[in-house]
Amino acid sequence: MATSIGATNSVILKDSKVKIHGFHGLRSSYSSGSVVPLRRCARVSSSSSIVQAVSAPVKPNTSTEPKRSKVEIFKEHSNFIRYPLNEELLTEAPNINEAATQLIKFHGSYQQYNRDDRGTRSYSFMLRTKNPCGKVPNQLYLAMDSLADEFGIGTLRLTTRQTFQLHGVVKKDLKTVMSTIIKSMGSTLGACGDLNRNVLAPAAPFTRKDYVLAQETADNIAALLSPQSGFYYDTWIDGEKIMSAEPPEVTKARNDNSHGTNFPDSPEPIYGTQFLPRKFKVAVTVPTDNSVDILTNDIGVVVVSEAVGEPQGFNIYVGGGMGRTHRVETTFPRLGEPLGYVPKEDILYVVKAIVATQRDNGRRDDRRYSRMKYLISSWGIEKFRSAVEQYYGKKLEPFRELPEWEFKSYLGWHEQGNGGLFCGLHVDNGRIGGKMKTTLREIIEKYNLNVRLTPNQNIILCDVRPATKRPISTALAQAGLLHPRYVDPLNLTAMACPAFPLCPLAITEAERGIPDILKRVRAVFEKVGLKYSESVVIRVTGCPNGCARPYMAELGLVGDGPNSYQIWLGGTPNQTSLAQTFLNKVKVQDLEKVLEPLFYCWKRKRQAKESFGSFTNRIGFEKLNEIVEKWDGIIASPSRFNLKLFADKETFEAMDDLAKEQNKNAHQLAMEVVRNFVVDQKNGKAG
Incomplete structure (x- = not known):
């Protein structure tokens, strides 16, 4: 049974009981009719009916099995992410067991409890939708708005991956909520778990060719890497068939096994029984538009066009990722690096080749090191490229030169290019509630608008007729959804993760704490004489996992203990530089002792138009530490802009x-x- 290097095959075994050894370190028994994945060097002995399948890096004919994490075992025994979740959902208990808690992530949900409560835990579930490009049809938005009131905590949250999060759903209501989302043109499938997550793309609904291609490509990648085994629909809508028109090029790419990327005859041709070692993130964009934090993704895809604007192909970055563990130096955030260029008709095949490379070689023993960034850091980009090319079936072309990246928020009013308008609205921390929530629903319902969610936790109203711009603007202003010129510049680029009270990983506050932190930063700005129009990119997370991408911020605050943060400095406004740890365990009440000398020094010693992040990198952390340690709190000349405005x-x-x-x-x-x-x-x- 010859296969190409890295190839994976399957056989159907009937009327026999066989044992499989070594597939991704697994050992399990399969009865008649089982689909048994076979790796390169697999052998079938007809006399003993024993199948031996060896997965890299285990060598043939060895009895030693690599260690594997508990989650890998849960996946192995789950019947493609069904068991024991299907049984746990039927019990009277308000929570589900450990295995089901891991498996429900693949369905787009996390089990949580309110950490503010003392005594008996009050369990609930967070649901996360999957919206490639952040696209939310009118019907889905209205459904999510209603579900938040009826089954959630009365608010919707916009995430940094262009999706909704619905908090506070109790177990007995899960099926009702899930089925409603599905039947309202939505999905939560793969929004969490060890598989491809939501695919990012610029949210702006421009009709320019490169933007259209970027958004179509994001949709196609999302479809290509969506699970195929039906576990999601079996669980939430009793296997009911949902009609969806998948582009033929996606079906063709998924089914192609010319270079051994697939598990033939498996319900999951790309993922197999074990899916991926960890979560996997993809973003697609156009040159200059870094609204998607392109370098933080496992795969970054960039449209490359001719001088006349006709898209020709794609540049590919690989190996980005944010998560880390405090004071474990072998874990780290990492920027994606160039892999190569492919013509536009090959993009799905290359993405699939990259996913297969990570699937078959990513670590499955310790989940801290299972992201693709660690595989590339270990192998080096040349070895990784070679492995991808074997699955792709040809050489990647050299990476094309790109212009400098810019962060684009798309706030305010813009022309789409087809006669319609769109309006980008800033939402502090992505939390939609109260009068804002009511007004948005009224506008979206009245004018039959579709919306898009941005990677910066904001919302865009799309396809607005010019004649309705004025009444929509008036209604938005009355609800506090202000034109961006009326929003504090610090707030415009700030982000925070939910953290307390529901996230089980949170060490300290993020979403609930950032409003006060931003006010205090603004007060420091005024004290040291910085202009109101000036800003820095501030991101706050309640733990080191980096959900709000703090390691790309000019000023990142990362939860490091009760009411304390690590301070990270050195990111840049266009999100192309990785920040570094500046200080550990700074108590929240002591932030001014650090920020005052840093911002005062920036005001006094920066070069022309030098951003705060670039300034901290140029000066160096040793010098900045010295400045902070010697700071006596005295401002040499008070700001002449800090005027007294109130007479009574x-x-x-x-x-x-x-x-x-x-x-x-x-x-x-x-x-x-x-x-x-x-x-x-x-x-x-x-x-």
Whole structure:
């Protein structure tokens, strides 16, 4: 049975009981009719009916099995992610057991409990949708909005991977909520778990050829890497068939086994019984547009066009990833690096080849080291490229030169290119609730709008008719969804993960803590004389897993203990540089002792237009540590911009009440009002 290097085959065994050895370190018995995955060097002995299958890196004819994590065992015995979840969902208990807790992730859900409560744990489930490119049809948005009120905690959360998270669903309601999402043109399949997660792409609904291709490619990659064994629909809608028109090129690429990427005759031709070693993330974009944090993904795909704008192919980055463990130096965040270029008709085959390389060689013994970034760091890019090329069946072309990346938020009003408009709305920390939630629903329902979610936790209203721009703008402003010029620049680029009270991994606050942190940073800015229009990219996470991508921030705060953070410095505004650890275990109440000298030094010693992140990299951490340690809290010259704006207590109190509704202080809001008045007056005169 000859196969190409790295190839994987399967056989159907009937009327016999056989034992399989070594497939991804597995040993299990299969009865008649079983699908048995076979790796290269597999042998079938007709006399003994014994199948021996050896998976790299185990050598043939050895009895030693590599260690494997508990999750690998759960997957092995799950009948393609069904058992014991299917049984646990039927019990009266409010929670599910350990194996089912791991398996339900593949269905797009995490079991959680409220960590603010004391005594008996109050279990609930978080559901995460899967929305390639952040696309949310009108019907799905309205369904999610209703589900949040009826079965959740009354809010929707926008994630850093262009999806919704619905918190607080109790076990007995899971099937109702899941089936509603599915029947409303949505899905949660693969939003979590050891498989491909949501595929990112620029959320802006431009009709330009390169943007259209990027979004179509993201859709196709998502379809290609979607599980095929039916476990999701069996569990939540009793196996009901959901009609979906899959592009023929996706079906063709999935079924192609010319170079041994597939498990023939398996319900999961790409994933097999064990799926991937860990989560897998893909993003697609166009040159200059780094709204997707392209270098933080396992695979980054970039459209490459001719000078006249006709897309020709794709550059491929590989090996990005954020997760790490505090003070374990063998774990680390990593940026993706160039792998090569492929013509546009080959993109699905190359993506599949990369996934197969990680599937067959990624570590399955210790989940801390199972992401593809560790495989590439261990092998080096040349060896990894060679393995991918064997699955791809040809050589990758050299990586094409790209222009410099820019962060694009797409906030405010823009033309789509087809006569319609879109409006990008800033949502602090991605949390939609209260009057904002009510107003968004009314607008989306009244004007029959589709929406898109951005990787920066914001929302875009799409396909707006120009005649409806004015009434929509008025309704948004009344709900506190302000034009970006009225939002504090610090808030515009800030992100935080949910952390407490529901995330079981959280060490300290993130989403609940960042509003106060941003206010305090703004106060430091004013104290040291930085202008209101200036900003730094701030990201806060409650643990080191990096869900809000803090390791790309100019100022990253990473939970490092109760009410304390690691401080990371050195990212850049266009998200192309990796930050580094500056200080450990800084108590939240002591942040000003670090931030004041850093921002004061930046104000005084920066070069022309030098960002805070670039400044910290140029000065160096040794010098910055010395500055922080010697800081005496004295500002040489107080800011001439820190003006007293209130002549009476009554005006101050009224402004303060308005400011609190926008998570600001009275001084900040007053400065915005004055500034915008002056701008409007100037524009009026200029007109």
